[in-house]
Amino acid sequence: MTDDKVVGIDLGTTNSLVAYMGTGPTLAHPDAPGKGVFIIPGEDGVNLVPSVVALDAENHVLVGNAARTALLTSPERAVYSVKRLMGRGVEDVQEELKLFPFQLAEDLAPGEVLRIKLGGRTYTPPEISAQILRQLKRNAERFFGGAVKQAVITVPAYFNDAQRQATKDAGRIAGLEVLRLVNEPTAASLAYGLDRKQNGTIAVYDFGGGTFDVSILKLKDGIFEVVATNGDTHLGGDDIDNLLIAVAVDDIRGDLGVDVRRYPDAVQRLRSAMIEAKIALSSSEAADVEVELPEGKLYQRRITREMLEQMIAPIVERTLGPCRRALSDAGLTAQQVDEVVLVGGSTRIPLVRREVEALFARKPHTELNPDEVVALGAAVQANILAGGSDETKDMLLLDVTPLSLGIEALGGVTAKIIHRNSTIPASATEHFTTGVEGQVSVAIHVLQGERELAKDCRSLARFDLKGIPPMPAGLPRIEVRFLIDANGILHVSAREQRSGKEAEIQVQPSYGLTDEQVENMILDSFDNAEADLAERQLIESRNEAETILTALGKGRRNAAWKMLGFSEQRKVDELEQRLRLAMSGGDHHSIRRSIDELNQATTRLAELMMDAAVGSALHGKKMDETEMEDGPSAPHPIGKAEFS
Amino acid sequence: MSEQNAGLKTAPMQLQVIQERQLSQHQCWSCGDMRAEHFCAACGHMQPAEPTDFFSFFGLPRKLEVDEAALEKEFYQLSRKLHPDLYSRASAREQHWSLEKTSQLNDAFRTLKDPITRTEYLLNLEGIQLEEQSKVATEQARAFGVEKKQTVPAELLEEAFELNMMLEEAKAGGVDDDLRAQLVATRDSLTARLGRMQDELRAAWKKWDNGNRAAIDEMVDVLNRRSYLSNLVRDLQEVLS
Numbered sequence: 115m116t117d118d119k120v121v122g123i124d125l126g127t128t129n130s131l132v133a134y135m136g137t138g139p140t141l142a143h144p145d146a147p148g149k150g151v152f153i154i155p156g157e158d159g160v161n162l163v164p165s166v167v168a169l170d171a172e173n174h175v176l177v178g179n180a181a182r183t184a185l186l187t188s189p190e191r192a193v194y195s196v197k198r199l200m201g202r203g204v205e206d207v208q209e210e211l212k213l214f215p216f217q218l219a220e221d222l223a224p225g226e227v228l229r230i231k232l233g234g235r236t237y238t239p240p241e242i243s244a245q246i247l248r249q250l251k252r253n254a255e256r257f258f259g260g261a262v263k264q265a266v267i268t269v270p271a272y273f274n275d276a277q278r279q280a281t282k283d284a285g286r287i288a289g290l291e292v293l294r295l296v297n298e299p300t301a302a303s304l305a306y307g308l309d310r311k312q313n314g315t316i317a318v319y320d321f322g323g324g325t326f327d328v329s330i331l332k333l334k335d336g337i338f339e340v341v342a343t344n345g346d347t348h349l350g351g352d353d354i355d356n357l358l359i360a361v362a363v364d365d366i367r368g369d370l371g372v373d374v375r376r377y378p379d380a381v382q383r384l385r386s387a388m389i390e391a392k393i394a395l396s397s398s399e400a401a402d403v404e405v406e407l408p409e410g411k412l413y414q415r416r417i418t419r420e421m422l423e424q425m426i427a428p429i430v431e432r433t434l435g436p437c438r439r440a441l442s443d444a445g446l447t448a449q450q451v452d453e454v455v456l457v458g459g460s461t462r463i464p465l466v467r468r469e470v471e472a473l474f475a476r477k478p479h480t481e482l483n484p485d486e487v488v489a490l491g492a493a494v495q496a497n498i499l500a501g502g503s504d505e506t507k508d509m510l511l512l513d514v515t516p517l518s519l520g521i522e523a524l525g526g527v528t529a530k531i532i533h534r535n536s537t538i539p540a541s542a543t544e545h546f547t548t549g550v551e552g553q554v555s556v557a558i559h560v561l562q563g564e565r566e567l568a569k570d571c572r573s574l575a576r577f578d579l580k581g582i583p584p585m586p587a588g589l590p591r592i593e594v595r596f597l598i599d600a601n602g603i604l605h606v607s608a609r610e611q612r613s614g615k616e617a618e619i620q621v622q623p624s625y626g627l628t629d630e631q632v633e634n635m636i637l638d639s640f641d642n643a644e645a646d647l648a649e650r651q652l653i654e655s656r657n658e659a660e661t662i663l664t665a666l667g668k669g670r671r672n673a674a675w676k677m678l679g680f681s682e683q684r685k686v687d688e689l690e691q692r693l694r695l696a697m698s699g700g701d702h703h704s705i706r707r708s709i710d711e712l713n714q715a716t717t718r719l720a721e722l723m724m725d726a727a728v729g730s731a732l733h734g735k736k737m738d739e740t741e742m743e744d745g746p747s748a749p750h751p752i753g754k755a756e757f758s
Numbered sequence: 759m760s761e762q763n764a765g766l767k768t769a770p771m772q773l774q775v776i777q778e779r780q781l782s783q784h785q786c787w788s789c790g791d792m793r794a795e796h797f798c799a800a801c802g803h804m805q806p807a808e809p810t811d812f813f814s815f816f817g818l819p820r821k822l823e824v825d826e827a828a829l830e831k832e833f834y835q836l837s838r839k840l841h842p843d844l845y846s847r848a849s850a851r852e853q854h855w856s857l858e859k860t861s862q863l864n865d866a867f868r869t870l871k872d873p874i875t876r877t878e879y880l881l882n883l884e885g886i887q888l889e890e891q892s893k894v895a896t897e898q899a900r901a902f903g904v905e906k907k908q909t910v911p912a913e914l915l916e917e918a919f920e921l922n923m924m925l926e927e928a929k930a931g932g933v934d935d936d937l938r939a940q941l942v943a944t945r946d947s948l949t950a951r952l953g954r955m956q957d958e959l960r961a962a963w964k965k966w967d968n969g970n971r972a973a974i975d976e977m978v979d980v981l982n983r984r985s986y987l988s989n990l991v992r993d994l995q996e997v998l999s
Contacts, residue, residue: 294846499847500846510838510843538861538864540861599842600841600857
């Protein structure tokens with residue numbers, strides 16, 4: 115039943131979330147908001163899961179808040195902002211690495227998928243992201259009380275093919291079937307459009323932790339048609355943080371004579387303090403930074419909003435160029451945009467809001483939480499893919515490819531075959547021939563980007579068309595079809611037309627994992643999804659049983675126990691033994707069943723205990739002075755949860 | 759059907775191809791009804807993707823005067839029925855057809871909604887290869903160090919010569935106010951001329967739509983001149999911005 119639940123996931127640079135759009139209350143949570151679209155909180159009750167992965171002392175994987183804490187104490191055993199490394203090569207990330215505490219494997223060749231050192235082995239960015247996805251999957255499974263196997267995952271609109279493929283690989287490694295990759299600004303527009311289905315043109319300005327996107331959409335009778343998108347996959351709150359850290363590092367060197375960079379844990383404390391100050395300055399005019407440094411020194415600084423704005427103005431300015439280009443591609447002026455929507459944590463910065471308002475000459479929408487809106491939109495798209503509901507039955511998303519697709523032509527020039535902002539799925543057919551007599555293969559270099567020369571574009575793949583029958587030069591006619599699917603991912607097929615022979619294609623992704631590598635990672639990953647779920651359910655049910663048994667022990671010592679009849683006491687004893695027996699076995703179903711039975715048999719005991727507690731309260735005793743004082747935090751019915 | 763195929767027995771390969779065609783074009787794979795196109799008229803199931811030209815995809819004749827608003831409406835309607843979002847839980851082959859058909863739909867709409875790409879596409883269908891005036895061809899020629907073969911339209915010879923002088927000047931010594939004013943004036947007059955070419959093109963469309971094949975040559979001529987002109991405007995714009 116729960117197996118076909120499709121969740122929406124925002125796999126962010128800084129934080130990740132999982133959301134669901136339901137059609138009714140769930141079995142496990144009859145009172146929970148099962149209807150409508152909502153975020154599924156983590157075990158700690160928090161919606162945001164920090165996109166941080168760390169290893170503890172026993173090499174157990176920590177994800178989220180636990181990992182973020184670990185980052186402060188042992189930064190060399192934690193990885194954050196891994197999204198910035200997805201689908202990229204070692205030559206792309208030199209700048210980033212100067213600021214990150216983690217290290218890459220030393221033996222990386224150019225063009226190879228990155229590998230990050232962590233606790234004695236190395237992980238590719240998709241494997242790290244898979245840990246985050248697995249945590250979100252677990253959160254959803256705990257919420258629904260059953261397996262979750264399918265998801266919609268959001269990506270920055272300006273992600274290229276390799277970055278999208280890497281995200282999809284991460285999903286597969288985490289044991290999720292990725293039904294669709296949805297562009298983040300488009301997802302946000304779905305969340306906004308859900309309750310206000312009106313026609314018009316909207317611009318979504320999405321300034322997140324690591325990436326910036328802007329999308330212009332036309333809304334018409336439930337069709338969300340993206341007309342243009344632009345952005346920068348290396349522009350976000352991280353850049354602001356890094357700037358602030360760099361300024362502080364200089365400051366400290368000058369004032370206190372300490373080179374903080376030599377102390378990774380101090381850098382992380384500084385980073386955390388600067389981020390805190392940045393966030394505080396969105397609502398107050400000044401913030402005080404205080405960081406303990408090595409060598410017994412203390413860094414103290416007051417930062418005003420004005421100072422912050424002066425420092426970050428050039429970064430904010432960089433978002434305006436993509437906005438103008440998107441408008442120009444859409445054939446619109448800023449004034450022709452009816453509504454502007456702000457998405458992403460960085461849009462909380464007052465300067466960002468002012469700049470956007472000035473550019474579009476209207477007040478942007480901020481009604482929905484900018485951290486959550488993308489995940490909510492992903493859940494809406496997940497609902498559509500799962501067959502839709504009354505609320506979504508008229509909704510359809512038509513997205514575009516953000517970057518032009520080209521092939522390298524003679525002289526190292528890019529010949530564009532699918533232009534940017536083409537509605538996807540989109541395809542193009544090209545014909546190739548041979549240059550030499552008897553030539554049996556043709557090399558094709560696929561590119562993505564807007565530049566005229568191949569060397570300036572992103573290399574997507576190189577492949578050889580093999581198996582061409584030997585013919586005089588120029589005679590073979592090879593038809594190659596390029597198809598960009600609804601995820602923005604490229605597929606290639608080819609055939610030699612004169613011989614009618616299907617040409618063999620070997621696509622070597624320039625920055626991607628091969629299918630085989632992904633399969634190995636799935637096998638490799640220590641917790642295979644199925645086994646993992648069963649084991650977790652066993653642990654959780656055992657924990658629950660322990661709690662109940664502890665509560666029962668207290669109940670036996672309570673005066674209320676003696677008020678039960680002999681047969682009732684015997685029944686409870688018997689069920690207790692049965693539960694203990696079930697706990698020693700490995701089947702969580704039988705443990706749960708025994709818990710339920712014991713719960714039922716002890717209902718009257720719990721009621722009697724409650725009456726006694728209320729009675730003593732009436733007699734002037736405080737609740738926690740009764741015998742329930744250190745009552746266990748057990749679920750219904752034994753426990754004081756009902757009172758507090 | 760069997761009577762039609764009787765004469766083809768000697769060519770079994772071809773026979774198979776023809777049978778497959780007939781089946782997929784006229785018979786619904788799901789219910790067997792014989793009137794199917796994108797969808798079966800009887801049971802509504804989507805039909806397999808077939809190689810087709812963009813006009814046929816929309817059920818349009820190969821004519822150039824197109825009601826663009828009606829085309830857009832049809833595009834949205836077909837999107838609502840063909841899009842992969844609607845088939846994410848369907849069989850693998852239906853998912854595949856949906857992907858193929860939606861990419862055809864998007865490619866067809868993108869090509870036909872614009873008057874210029876529509877005309878170029880029709881000429882292409884009629885076997886006409888337009889001269890390479892594209893920026894790629896220019897860059898390619900540059901990369902090889904050869905002068906690109908370009909036919910300067912006679913009416914533009916003089917202006918093109920003058921403009922190139924101005925552009926050289928701008929590249930060498932920068933753009934002062936005087937030169938800028940000249941460049942802006944030239945750009946505006948060329949842009950106005952681009953607009954007039956649109957009218958010429960429409961006149962040629964009318965002839966084509968009325969069955970006059972001679973219109974092909976006229977359209978090729980207009981498109982070549984237009985392409986040369988818009989390259990000039992683009993170069994100008996680059997210098998100005």
